Amino acid sequence: MIRPSSEQLDAAQLQAALAQCASEPIRLPGSIQPHGVLLTLSEPGSSEDGLLIGQISSNCQALFGLSPAELWQQPLATLTGIAAAEHVRQALLLPQLDEANPLLLEIGGQRFNGSLSRHDSVVILELEPWLEATQDNTVILLRALRRMQAAATLEALYAVSVAEIRQLTGFDRVLIYRFESQGHGRVISEALGGQLPGYLGQCFPASDIPPQARELYRLNWIRVIPDARYVPVPILPTLRPDGQPLDLGFSMLRSVSPVHCQYLDNMGVRASMSLSLLEQDRLWGLITCAHPQPLLVSHPVRSMCVAIAQLLSVQISALQTRDQQTDRDEKSLLINELTAAMRLAKHDVLDGLANHPQQLLNLTGASGVAVLVEDRLQLIGQCPTAEQVRALYLWVRERCQEKGELLQTEHLQSLHAGSAVYSDAASGLLAFVLPKPVDNAVIWFGGQLRSSMQWSGNPDEHFVAGTDPDQRLQPRKSFEVWEQQVYGRSRPWSAADSFAALQLRRAAIEDDLARQVRREHEAVRVRDELVAVVSHDLRNPMTIIIMQCGMMQRLVSRDESNHSGRMSAALGTMEDATSRMNVLIADLLDKSKLDAGQYPLDCKPLDVVALLEQACALLVTLTSHKGIELNCSSAEGLSIHADPQRLFQVLSNLLGNAIKFTPVGGRIDVSAWQLDDKVMISVRDNGGGILPAQLPHIFERYWSVREGNPNGSGLGLYICRSIVHAHGGEMWVESEPGVGSVFTFSLPAAE
The missing domain is CATH 3.30.565.10 (Histidine kinase-like ATPase, C-terminal domain)
Incomplete structure (x- = not known):
């Protein structure tokens, strides 16, 4: 969580309280909310030893007239009757429990919605009183799905989703809360009934939803709190039959953190419901519903809301992908122009970019760009000074070698403190270098974006110290709009910006490699021509030497002196060496032709x-x-x-x-x-x-x-x-x- 002000807690107390909050075992509360009953069961087997109750919430006495002691280690039928127990047994035999939920069970003359889950080899059965529908919610759901599928923009999709969920559930406020890259959340759409205040455009600190809570949201599509002022109902016995605490991470009735209940009460909220929005397997955001009075939404309506959240998740990904592809298509024209310019450059591929300054700026929407090629540096648009860019390049080169293809940030000074002196020109950076031994880089700069962020309360005072001796953190009481001025940041680079820079880098590498291949081919051609010329010019003198050696051999053979014998041997050695030289020359000519792929065959x-x-x-x-x-x-x-x-x-x-x-x-x-x-x-x-x-x-x-x-x-x-x-x-x-x-x-x- 984000720390409270230094006046409220000293550093040691703060760290201890933060650690305690971050490690709160919210999956193991040992209790449930009172709007239902929870039981753990053994796996179904024979009628004698299957579906035995291992744990049960203590409110079973009030709802069914049987105490936990009377039900412990008893067959489920003792509580539900034979027909309902058999219904549960058959559901547990299905390959996917989601196909069975909710179970409509009649117990003691009352109807209940039953939800089955299986986790850590434990079967959990949750029972909630059946609520009769007051309207035809199927019609509302079908209308919502049609309107969502017809939405042409993300904004329209968000607006349809919150309006339809509010109509379906009766919550006073329904909003979409998106997680930003810095960790905090931002309200991007909402539908209001008029009793609760709106938060559209406001930011909520990351500490409002700690990591362990985000993980549960990622794993579960929905969480409900019908009344935040509830009294938790303990589960008895406290531990499972194997001595382990009961994991309620996938339970609908799970009791939530007291800190969160206090947080809701401070906001004036009695009832809430949260629906997860996922991008692939990542938590993208939440749909949060709030009401100033207690409100229990029926199980069928909750299932409809989950369907809307799932469709919304898919639609968000589809529209984001469509928008990114549109941006990429627009940038592809610029990439083609710049690629052609690099291909025509006489010296280095990057020299071609410097001749098209406006296209290079437009490619990423940057306010400035620097092109460095060995000792040549060209600055285009709003940039730091040449000396500052050259110094920054050394850091960029090192980071690119560590990170790979691209380096990008919208908050440069958080990574490179020295850049703070020129943050007006370069608060953001997008850069690449080529894998060449000489200095080279293209560095786009994003100018400082002077703006403000509206927070729901002071982001530095999210929590206050509790009065208990353990110094537990307590949620803040004020949610008044708090405006924060933003410095040292640029416009975030989009996925299309990154794509364009990456494509330009790849085109530069391909063109550079092509230049190297052409240079090597030219060198081979020149070498082969040299070998051919030298070999041709050597053959004639070699032939003459062999002929002269033969003539001298015949003359010397007529002289039978010792001196002539040594001369004859020397001439023979010369003749052999010259013959081998002729063979070598022929081999070199053949090798040159073979290497060049120009070996003639007369087949x-x-x-x-x-x-x-x-x-x-x-x-x-x-x-x-x-x-x-x-x-x-x-x-x-x-x-x-x-x-x-x-x-x-x-x-x-x-x-x-x-x-x-x-x-x-x-x-x-x-x-x-x-x-x-x-x-x-x-x-x-x-x-x-x-x-x-x-x-x-x-x-x-x-x-x-x-x-x-x-x-x-x-x-x-x-x-x-x-x-x-x-x-x-x-x-x-x-x-x-x-x-x-x-x-x-x-x-x-x-x-």
Whole structure:
């Protein structure tokens, strides 16, 4: 609760009293209101052991002529008779008790409305005397539902709801009380009969409805107090049969806090009824009904009021959603304009926003906006100074990193005390930063809204000290209008404002990412052009060096001196190194084309048997030098649609690697077969195999170089698999150290 004035309680007493109020066990009062009788029952079983009375309110003696002692642990039929007890039993067998309530029960010649609930494994039966209707309330209810469904605005919906509930129930005052984001409540609509004062537009402090009471309102659609001056009726025994206090959180008859009854009496209210308004599962507000004299509304009428509250809750959500969507649609045009401006900006995406100042302001209805891009800061409209904005940006950046996408507040100085010096220009703030390493932000400012709030009584003096030694807080006695001047706050940012800022941020991120991709693509293109030019220019001198080395080898071979032998070996080394350089240049050209997606294929129908025979014939000389057995087998009639030169490059690489790593006297098998619509080709060797840790990386670029292999560029297998992929196939490897490796690739079979 909000604290009383310092003159009334010292700080220690205040804190103790507040803690006591906040912890009041309102769900466990141990008593009920006297307009009905409450019983707890065991679950229905056989006629001998089911529906036994565990607890009962003490007013059963006055109403039924039987004392709690006479009824304790007795079957329900002892009180109600067999017919009524059986009615209760059948209702408890239903999957949903709400389908049975209210039960019309006849007990001792009187008719009662019975309400069943089940909580904490306890069945509660509440009995209220049946009240005969004085008017056809169904007609009023149907009219109310039609008028509510026809309401085009929230204001019209509120007005219809309070007027119809007042007509239905006979309460003198019916109002709608909405919970604001700061916690207090505001009266937004009311219907008056003339006896009680109105509170339209006035605010009530959050302490009027403490947290535990709000939770009960969230869980229950309705609460009634027919006479606030009632004397509580105890429930006997005090504890349940299992020794626990009885939870009455879902009871219609639950006795309410004495503080609340005193609060109503101070307002001049004898009878009240409250209906909850929910937004999804959140308590949005209340419909509160008040009357200056005692008033008990019948159970059927209360059910009708609950139906109105439920429909009102749904209608509020629907109209709020509609209004928000309308606002979003209007802002979408501005978002499109600003998105286009960001796309056309030459340097940074946010530079485009600064060129459309009015659209940027209109997007959120701000009074000022700052756009920061690295060392460039542009202020539009009513803003703090440049130095103040730059200092504020450091705080905004930190908070955005903590909170995520957006930072917004209508009371900036409550979060950033230093902003108080420029609250006229920036009492509210809505901001985002982009996930970039450079300074950047868009910060909208809401100017200070000079206004006043009308409170029902002084908001700083909600409660006064009691006279009891425990210093219980007592509700205030004055509800006279008390006006409070509001400083340091801006207009609240709407859901559509937040949506617009969020959409603009997302558009900025997408455009920024697109720019990065374009820059990277351009860098790749320039790199590929450089590789192509350098490779082309290197090939001619490499070829000349190889030819010259061959000529010099022939000349030196005629000289049989030791000097000529060393020269011949050196020339051979140069020739091998130059040949490897030519292979590397070819691999780099292939890699560049593959990375750019520009690898040309000249596909044609190929006979797989002929292709394999050609590849094995060209490499058989290398296998014979090491005494390797080379076997080539293929199913007949296999045909593929592929580029023969590129496919031969794949086979040559795989066979060359197999020959390189197969020991003298080893074996290499090349096989081809068809599996569904794919032709499978494998190259198997019985070499040393590949270590398990290396196997997942074998097709990566430069892997062999990173592993310290001096032979090759580390691009061969990467290029092979990329060529197969370009044909629409797949390549993989299976290997076991000491056993050998199998490289397999698939290609689509020719149709």
